[in-house]
Amino acid sequence: MVGVVFVWPLAVSVAASFTRAGAPTLGNYTTVWRLYLRDVGYTLAVSAAGTALTFALAIVVCGWLRVRAFAPVEFLLKVPLFVPFVVVGHALRVFLVPWAPALAGSWGGLVLALAWKHLGLAALLLVGAFRAVDESHLEAARNFGAGTARLTRDVLVPMSAPSLAVSAVLIFSSMLASFSIPLMMSRGGGAQMLMIDVYYRFGQHGDFETAAALGVVGYLMAMGAALVYLQRLAPVKRP
């Protein structure tokens, strides 16, 4: 079953990326190198900045929520989970255009929209991870006079590091693969997110092969993030 629904389509698209008009070639990757290298860098940078912004916000708010539980704020924080990607892109664009038109179409606007959308997922994962930290650790730190910020920085974050790493990989991969938000937010020129390029190659040129090669580059980027995470999780051998 897994073979049919996952491995087979993946293998077909990887194989397509190495062919053109039925003949084997590396030409599609040459096209990616020549035309889309900048977009690969842009996609990595936007996703990294988006993940960083999401965590910068989520760690502060979730730390506060762990220390002083407040249900309405927790609920509000999770709202973005239920808002479709297209709606987020459209809403942020409509919101930004009147007072910051340059930001709406820039990488900054895109990072903001991606962070907004992923805040819900980050909150879900982080609040759970922080709640798994035993209360006794927090109490001990409080006894030494630690406030909410200190508790978050010195107790909650270090003790939840593995969960934070999982969340970061999930959110980073989701941002790498984002399509609707960049489509709604971007201008028709300049650097683009990689999924927009996939759509352009297929939609405007009917060029499945280069689209497949871009897709493979996308898999590799997401797998790179996953490998970094797995390496961190590997048991450390002690002498």
Add this chain to the structure above:
Amino acid sequence: MLMRALVLLLVLVVPASAATRLNVAIGADVNVVEVHKTLLGPGFKAQTPDVELNVVGTGTGEPASRAIYTKIRAQADAGRAPWDIDVALVSMAVASQMVKEGLLLRYVPRLKNAALVKGAEVKEAFGVNVDGYVVPMFQNQIAIAYNPARVAAPPKSFDELTKWVAANPGKFGYNGIKGGVSGVGFTMGWVYWKTGLYKQLTQGPFDRGREGAIREAITALRDFNRNVLITNGNAGTLDALNRGEIAMGVVWIDQLVAWKNEGRMDPSITPVLPAPGLPIYPLYLVVPREAASKDAAVRYIDYIATPEVQAKAIVERFGWYPGVDPDKVLPLISAKSRELLFKGVSAEDLARYSRQMPIKEYHDLIALAYEEIVR
């Protein structure tokens, strides 16, 4: 297996009704789908009660036509007939590819209105001989729309346009080549102007020796773009015009007219067609080679090609230019529709400055140069 049996059963049961089912796939926006559902379909059914129309939209822009192509290509590759699309409305690029790959029926000679299907665009598209395979449902012209309150003298030529843009940085917008066909058309118009190779680029044969001139033209476009706002699509340009972010932009005339009709657009925004012109881009009605209901499909397209239907549904209702012989259609439209249709861009302008798209090899070369140089 059970699912497959159920699907097969459904397929067998649906056509069992007395009426012929006509599957119409529309590779265009919802407004075009609506014309078929609410106007053309019922009008045709009044004449031909034994045909049931099933109209499906496949999205917007080039990918919508591409989706229709992908489906028909898959059915052809599977070697099963008949195919389940009887009439399709597709872009020039996709229609020419389908003719080249032998996926379409040469049906135009069977139309009563065959003599009205005329013009360069029904003979050749992107260098492919499409004669007999296509009927334009309507013609759509790319033009430059401007706000008369902010542009005293609209540009009559690309030369004047570049001067205006240099004097008014950031006040001219278009959507590049990734945001829709109006931007692609503007790029082609720019290359025609800069290279002076309109005839060679549209009629071929392909000569790689012209690459230098094309790249030079695109390099000039890169410099021009430094003072231009690149919007995120056809609608994005209209939106920027409406909000006053830009004073001039590249638009589809039909979309401009439609937005004005719906009250979504400043009514004073006017189109102009500068010399040496911009491309006209028809959407073609085609019949797949192995369509199940070929006869009904041909009769439906014949109905759409009737001058009266073209005048009422295509021109008056939607502000599109007629798909078939304008000399037979335009005398049938009201004075008010005529004024709206030709405001800013006259019939003479269209005759002089409507340009064809280049042949596919040049089109791809220009798009590639744009991606490499303008970025």
